[in-house]
Amino acid sequence: MARTRSKPAAKVSKEIITPETTAPATLPPSAANPLRLFVLPKDTSRDARIVTLSHPATATPTRYYFCPEKGFYEFTKIAAPRSSPRSWLLAPPRSHKADGPSKSAVEDTASVDKGYITKSADLFIATPLDILFLLLPALAPKSTAKEHQKQLFLSLDDHLDTLTANSPHLKHLLRTPKLKARIAKRMQSVSDIVDAGDEKMYRLSSPKLVAALLQRAERMAANGLPASMEEKFVCSALDVPVLDLPREDSGVNVSESSEATDSQSQTTAVATPTEDSQTTVKSETTDATSTTSVSPPVIAAPEGIPHLLRLRTALSLLLSLIPPTLHASINAALVAPIVDFTPLNAHLAHLASLRQKSAALRSVSDNISRKRTLDEDADEQAEIRAEKRRKKEEDEKKKKAESRSLKQLKKVDTSGMKKLSSFFAAKPAVKK
Amino acid sequence: MLEARLEQANLLKKVVDAIKDLVQDCNFDCNDSGIALQAMDNSHVALVSMMLKSESFSPFRCDRNIALGINLTSLTKVLRAAQNEDILTLKAEDAPDVVNLVFESAESDRISEYDIKLMDIDQEHLGIPETEYAATISMPSAEFQRICRDLMALSESVSIECSKEGVKFACQGDIGSGSVTLRSHTNVDKPEMNVEIDLTEPVSLTFSLKYLVGFCKASSLSGQVKLCLSNEVPLLVEYALANNSYLRFYLAPKIGDEE
Numbered sequence: 184m185a186r187t188r189s190k191p192a193a194k195v196s197k198e199i200i201t202p203e204t205t206a207p208a209t210l211p212p213s214a215a216n217p218l219r220l221f222v223l224p225k226d227t228s229r230d231a232r233i234v235t236l237s238h239p240a241t242a243t244p245t246r247y248y249f250c251p252e253k254g255f256y257e258f259t260k261i262a263a264p265r266s267s268p269r270s271w272l273l274a275p276p277r278s279h280k281a282d283g284p285s286k287s288a289v290e291d292t293a294s295v296d297k298g299y300i301t302k303s304a305d306l307f308i309a310t311p312l313d314i315l316f317l318l319l320p321a322l323a324p325k326s327t328a329k330e331h332q333k334q335l336f337l338s339l340d341d342h343l344d345t346l347t348a349n350s351p352h353l354k355h356l357l358r359t360p361k362l363k364a365r366i367a368k369r370m371q372s373v374s375d376i377v378d379a380g381d382e383k384m385y386r387l388s389s390p391k392l393v394a395a396l397l398q399r400a401e402r403m404a405a406n407g408l409p410a411s412m413e414e415k416f417v418c419s420a421l422d423v424p425v426l427d428l429p430r431e432d433s434g435v436n437v438s439e440s441s442e443a444t445d446s447q448s449q450t451t452a453v454a455t456p457t458e459d460s461q462t463t464v465k466s467e468t469t470d471a472t473s474t475t476s477v478s479p480p481v482i483a484a485p486e487g488i489p490h491l492l493r494l495r496t497a498l499s500l501l502l503s504l505i506p507p508t509l510h511a512s513i514n515a516a517l518v519a520p521i522v523d524f525t526p527l528n529a530h531l532a533h534l535a536s537l538r539q540k541s542a543a544l545r546s547v548s549d550n551i552s553r554k555r556t557l558d559e560d561a562d563e564q565a566e567i568r569a570e571k572r573r574k575k576e577e578d579e580k581k582k583k584a585e586s587r588s589l590k591q592l593k594k595v596d597t598s599g600m601k602k603l604s605s606f607f608a609a610k611p612a613v614k615k
Numbered sequence: 616m617l618e619a620r621l622e623q624a625n626l627l628k629k630v631v632d633a634i635k636d637l638v639q640d641c642n643f644d645c646n647d648s649g650i651a652l653q654a655m656d657n658s659h660v661a662l663v664s665m666m667l668k669s670e671s672f673s674p675f676r677c678d679r680n681i682a683l684g685i686n687l688t689s690l691t692k693v694l695r696a697a698q699n700e701d702i703l704t705l706k707a708e709d710a711p712d713v714v715n716l717v718f719e720s721a722e723s724d725r726i727s728e729y730d731i732k733l734m735d736i737d738q739e740h741l742g743i744p745e746t747e748y749a750a751t752i753s754m755p756s757a758e759f760q761r762i763c764r765d766l767m768a769l770s771e772s773v774s775i776e777c778s779k780e781g782v783k784f785a786c787q788g789d790i791g792s793g794s795v796t797l798r799s800h801t802n803v804d805k806p807e808m809n810v811e812i813d814l815t816e817p818v819s820l821t822f823s824l825k826y827l828v829g830f831c832k833a834s835s836l837s838g839q840v841k842l843c844l845s846n847e848v849p850l851l852v853e854y855a856l857a858n859n860s861y862l863r864f865y866l867a868p869k870i871g872d873e874e
Binding site for chain 1: 657662739826829
């Protein structure tokens, strides 16, 4: 990625950022460093920058947007699908013209005044990032092996030193006192603290961290996940396979099918956009269970399942921002007293078995379906016919090759003559 | 590796000639004791068994047991190219695709060589026990051939009755009936004209003449033919060859259906 210089505007949320080496206005063949389109947060301070910090989970250098007032933002790249290539056409902003270009934007307007086309239709969106995630690499043990040892209490500066070693930009950012105070606050929320004289010493506390993560995940799940994620991670996972074959054992059939309709109605209810509040969804599903089920459903609480699944999806997304050395301890802590995933696991296992069954049934029903058998029959018959024809031709050939006397011998009346094999026993075939 | 040299191609020509009207394809089983053949006709009522002992060849070499599946019509075609007096050499590899025949003319230095493609023949082999027959008749092969041909004009089947009196070949057809009776007879000057009847009990059996006429094609192989009969047992027609080699035919009797 080209090195870019951010020029946040005070009012507009959409802002064009030009790289330093902007192509001249005359039609260039194609700029080596084209403009990129960013969507930046509103009302950021003048000192906001794009900085390079090491990614909390992967430790690779990654761009973040930093505003001393609002904190860190991470960039999400939204690209057009490769199958349908697109470009941006940037028209000169009218408002700018009306207001007169601001001092910092002079350069930009000069280049985009006549319009600008970027080849790649990428859009970078800055979304807020909790400082906590940037801090975790410093707080986390360096490797899983050391996890068992007691971690030392360290001062805030010591922790930050380890961070700045990897991300030199951070050092400059830390000069702003507001940021340091915010860091201290976030660190407190996940650490055990001891007072050492006038300084506070921090050490990562796993229960606190898990609680913080869980709280975050709960918030993510509370209003439902974004529609596309909901579809991918929740609906499809809870999709009950359609069992289309009539089954013989009606006793099992009733309960299973009712259950199937339960969860189906459930998932459809869940799939409705997030403006539906969670409570209404729940009531709907309970209604559905009460009306459709003949016998009590096999699974205990289907209405809790989607929420649990959402929670787990949220947590797994959060884990992608957390150093891998911490994953094991976090996963281990996510058990019964804090959050109980067992009903979800049971339900998913049940669904898996149902899916397997339906797959098996489908393959069976495919085999016995009329069309298939007809096809097979036709194939087989054609094969048999071909075989017969081949044999007939062969026989004819043989017959022609037969000598006249052999043919005459065939006409001999052999009635009353026993076959020689009835007189002489067949010799066991000797291997030559 | 098989290499078998026959002093006279005649022998093989005649053997194949005698068999080819009974069997279409058959295996020539070669081992160190010689070349053997066993095959049944299409109706499985007649069986031909040939044994050409290794002593009949000079030299004879067979390292491994080989089955040469040969179409007799093809073999006849090739053998037609050989003169009766030619020296015939049979050759085959251990796992052969072809059998190689070389004919060497005794008089001139003419050498002709033929390859016959072999075929895989799935044949059932019958174990034929040594049997004590109730009646054994030796007679000139030409005489037997003549009887069969004559009676064939009247009927399809012949009854062979063997008693103390002699052996009676009788038949009954649409135009009438006929019979030929032979008695034991010894010709001192021409021993091949002898008729010997060795009888332990009287025998009367009926056989298909068509088949017997077919067997008689081997008459040129040997001056004498031996008929062995027992009640309810296939007839054995044997043409003895030199060096204990033989050509034998078995024919199932007609039972019940007297016509």
